[in-house]
Amino acid sequence: MAATSQVNPNQGLFEEQEMPAHQQTGFFSFPPLMTFPQLGSCHQSPKGFILPPSLAADPSSTANLAETLLSSTPHKQREDSTTCNLGGPNLLSLQRSSANLWAWGDINECLRGKRSDIGDDHLGVSAVKMKKIKARRKVREPRFCFKTLSDVDVLDDGYKWRKYGQKVVKNTQHPRSYYRCTQDNCRVKKRVERLAEDPRMVITTYEGRHAHSPSHDLEDSQTPSSQLNNFFF
DNA sequence: CGCCTTTGACCGGCGC
DNA sequence: GCGCCGGTCAAAGGCG
Numbered sequence: 001m002a003a004t005s006q007v008n009p010n011q012g013l014f015e016e017q018e019m020p021a022h023q024q025t026g027f028f029s030f031p032p033l034m035t036f037p038q039l040g041s042c043h044q045s046p047k048g049f050i051l052p053p054s055l056a057a058d059p060s061s062t063a064n065l066a067e068t069l070l071s072s073t074p075h076k077q078r079e080d081s082t083t084c085n086l087g088g089p090n091l092l093s094l095q096r097s098s099a100n101l102w103a104w105g106d107i108n109e110c111l112r113g114k115r116s117d118i119g120d121d122h123l124g125v126s127a128v129k130m131k132k133i134k135a136r137r138k139v140r141e142p143r144f145c146f147k148t149l150s151d152v153d154v155l156d157d158g159y160k161w162r163k164y165g166q167k168v169v170k171n172t173q174h175p176r177s178y179y180r181c182t183q184d185n186c187r188v189k190k191r192v193e194r195l196a197e198d199p200r201m202v203i204t205t206y207e208g209r210h211a212h213s214p215s216h217d218l219e220d221s222q223t224p225s226s227q228l229n230n231f232f233f
Numbered sequence: 234c235g236c237c238t239t240t241g242a243c244c245g246g247c248g249c
Numbered sequence: 250g251c252g253c254c255g256g257t258c259a260a261a262g263g264c265g
């Protein structure tokens with residue numbers, strides 16, 4: 001896919017700036033229209049990015065886009081959790097919480113569509129719950145997740161992964177797989193599972209940031225991911 | 234032989 | 250304190 005234009009680096013994808021009232025629900029403030037080299041344009045809705053059909057239909061491109069989004073997150077915000085709200089097959093949105101809430105259970109419920117008000121979930125938690133969350137709060141890597149319509153579980157995001165575990169989680173028919181980046185000194189992990197309601201959808205959750213370029217770069221320095229990463233930083 | 238997946242065991246957090 | 254659950258470990262086996 002040819003790039004029509006490039007992202008203005010000064011836009012600061014995840015800069016916390018003049019958040020419109022209607023977006024102050026935990027979502028990052030995105031520019032209204034994002035154009036990703038080689039991936040095409042993504043219009044922004046109050047809920048996140050609306051992926052063009054060509055992009056939404058391509059799992060690899062979606063994975064690359066998600067990686068790009070995390071790559072462009074300012075350091076101070078990477079300290080927070082960044083999760084993806086799954087509003088639909090073509091919607092990719094990232095959610096910020098004010099604390100590093102390590103509550104996979106919440107995310108999992110989000111993924112299963114059991115909650116419609118994800119923003120309120122994080123912003124309106126009870127004091128008791130917050131206390132418990134803080135108690136279990138640890139220094140964790142930034143993470144985000146997204147879903148993709150795909151026949152294959154592992155999307156080609158340009159990195160090389162090694163599977164280190166598989167688990168059947170409660171109330172799901174499909175096992176969850178755990179992967180680690182094979183690169184030395186890279187502690188990035190990802191989880192892959194199928195959406196309970198729609199097994200055609202793959203839920204991919206990334207944790208951490210790669211300290212290296214995608215493995216494809218070793219063979220081809222002109223890959224989209226390389227361009228994107230170099231572009232943002 | 235090296236790298237990978239598989240899979241049961243183990244561990245720690247959490248709710249009751 | 251106990252049991253459940255998710256996440257990780259590590260041994261074993263497969264594959265190129």
